[in-house]
Amino acid sequence: MNSDIIIIGAGPGGYETALYAAKKGLSVTLFEERRAGGTCLQEGCIPTKCFCRSAEVADTVADSQTMGIITSAPTVDMARIVARKNEVVDQLTAGIEFLLKNKLITYVPERAELLDAHSVKSASGETYTARHMLIATGSTAKIPPIEGSGLPGVVTSTQLLDIDHVPARLCIVGAGVIGLEFASIFRSLGSAVTMLEFAKEILPNFDTDISKRLKQVLGKRGIEFFNQAGVKSIEPNGPALTVRYTWKNQEHTVEADTVLIATGRAPRVEGLGLDRVGIHYSPKGIETDDNLQTNVPDIYAIGDVNGRCMLAHAASFQGRKVIDHLLGEKSNIDLHIIPSAVFTRPEAGMVGLTEEECKQRGIAFTAKKSLFRANGKAVSMGEPDGLCKLIADENGRIIGGHIFGAHAADLVQEVSALMNRGTTIAQLKEMIHAHPTLSEVLQECAREF
Known part of the structure; x- marks a missing residue:
């Protein structure tokens, strides 16, 4: 054919x-x-x-x-x-x-x-x-070469989606998008959650301000984090599992009923x-x-x-x-402007360059922030934890947007649309936003410039 x-x-x-x-x-x-x-x-x-x-x-x-x-x-x-x-x-x-x-x-x-x-x-x-x-x-x-990763009770995200019970103790190896979403989910459903991440921060590809604050809020919900932790092995311990890892130059263990390997794809x-x-x-x-x-x-x-x-x-x-x-047709799709989101509680979303990337590339920039606790809709929803951060280049053009808080995944899409049209901070300041809405955090952030 x-x-x-x-x-x-x-x-x-x-x-x-x-x-x-x-x-x-x-x-x-x-x-x-x-x-x-x-x-x-x-x-x-x-x-x-x-x-x-x-x-x-x-x-x-x-x-x-x-x-x-x-x-x-x-x-x-x-x-x-x-x-x-x-x-x-x-x-x-x-x-x-x-x-x-x-x-x-x-x-x-x-x-x-x-x-x-x-x-x-x-x-x-x-x-x-x-x-x-x-x-x-x-x-x-992606399954790293960890001894014991094939044991019963050690699962990937695919297998965890078909689990028939809520694990009393869930250990998650990897604090990227997949690991964090499952940590947030199962903490809400009743699991005690421990996260082991090899990198210095959770969500390594996100802006540091966002990842640090998200970690803080998730920690308040009872999720335990160990960053710069290297997992060495997973061992059977009766009906449970023992995860051995190094942290701060010492060997530690954590007991779990289920271990999720969430180290990427x-x-x-x-x-x-x-x-x-x-x-x-x-x-x-x-x-x-x-x-x-x-x-x-x-x-x-x-x-x-x-x-x-x-x-x-x-x-x-x-x-x-x-x-x-x-077909030889002109495409206006900009594959450098791709929004992404993490559906934790609260959510996190980003598009464009982070502050760290701007520094690495030598790009002159200005970054400003606004807080959800000053937003009437967020406070009335009982969701005051949140941060909006906008990054503009030397001409005032928006080159990055980073949000954590209620409906961050939806809010970052507005930033993405603005970036696709080359919008400046000055123009965003003049765009009328409905009140009271969460999207006002974007305009308030623009007014900080």
Whole structure:
């Protein structure tokens, strides 16, 4: 079978690119060995947000007395939480599969392997050809070489999403986005949570002001942090587990019922036939240029597999950029402005440069902050913990936005939109914001300049 483009992988990057290509009149053959939706829908963004919502409800009920609502203490039904998560995933998966019933899209629910620059072989042995290839195979959980990481009770985020109980004691190795979200979730559901992070700060890629304050607030919620901690081994201890780690030049242990390994993701490159075709790649992912093109003409790679930015929305827009490039159409997509968020309680969000990055690159900048505790909506919501930080270059143009607090993930999108249009701090000051809203923290921050 011949088509204009073959896409390997039906995650957000793959299936959204397929739909966009078909809308542009291109014929597509789309391969997926698992379920449509990829990591994001099946074991990442969407399932964890289901858990986040359950945790938020548990917190709301537990805190209801402060709002004048008297209730009994909440009881957590983990089986029902998981069942609801599965219902949401199934509903959205069915929706994607329905969209893929497009006359220009041939959906093949099988694994595909590259034969050459223009053809692949499916798991069932059929050969498919196309003028262009797009690799969008995503990533897998990265497991460090820790002795005992294969023991029962030691899980990845995928396995934790199907757990049938709330662990009394949860130890999380890695305080990045994945680790922190699960720490916040299971603390709300009743777990005692200990986090072991090798780096100096949590959320190493976030602005230090945000990561430090988020750590402080999560610590007040009872999550215990050990930064610059090196995990040495995990050992069975009856029905429990003992995690051995070094911290401040001494060996320590922590007992846990479940240990989550949350040390990041690795590009899914195995078994694709990259070596056969001569595609350049490394442990960081498939090498691509600014058009997401590999060193082999007509083969592109998007999303987690190229290691540029492991976010679902980054993959989707990289795919759009590829199709625009293939069709010779001008694209205004700026892949340097990609917002990201951490759905802890409170949330954290960022876009653009951090203060540390500006210093490293020698960029002249000004940074100012505003606090949620001065925002009427935040205080009335009972969510006064929060910080907004804006960074502007020497011309006053906004080059970075960093927020932690209620609905930070939504608020940072306004900063992203402003940055995409080259907005200055002076212009933001003059944009009327509704009152009372959380978004006023952005305008108040601008007024600090």
